[in-house]
Amino acid sequence: MAGSGFDIDMPRWDQSTFMGRLKHFANITDWRTALLPDSRLDEAKALRITFFHGPLQVVMVGAFLVFMVPAACSLFPHIQFCAFMISMAVSKLEPELRESILCRYGDRVQYVYFNKGL
Incomplete structure (x- = not known):
């Protein structure tokens, strides 16, 4: 704030006098903690x-x-032939999944690709 006249780095009281230092100390400390x-x-x-x-x-x-x-x-972009993608032959898949792929796509699909993850 340009016009407020308050500078957080400057003490509110003159630190060259005892009373200024005492007021500053009293202002920044909680005396109840001493009790x-x-x-x-x-x-x-x-x-x-x-x-x-x-x-x-x-x-x-x-x-x-x-x-x-x-x-x-x-x-890590997920591109089909990046280091994170793995291919596996359809013949090595589990029987249920292999049958599902063969019924749906026939012999057109030889490999399946999947992501290893991050």
Whole structure:
């Protein structure tokens, strides 16, 4: 923001004086934490971690599935004769599949091609 006059890097009070440093310290610290036992602080830290742990994982996995899987698939084009494609003779297929192909296409199909995956 150009006209706000606020600079986040600059302290609000003069740091060359004791009162300026004291005001700055009082502004950025929470004095109530000094009165709490360490066990309460550890409980608060654990609560913060467990509270955000589940939703964060869901969001990250969702982002990977939505954005990264299509991006990875686009890096490896599925062309018929690329390194990811394998051919197999129809005679080596399982009997049910072989009969299905022979009934449908006859002897015109000698090989079938399939994708090994990424």
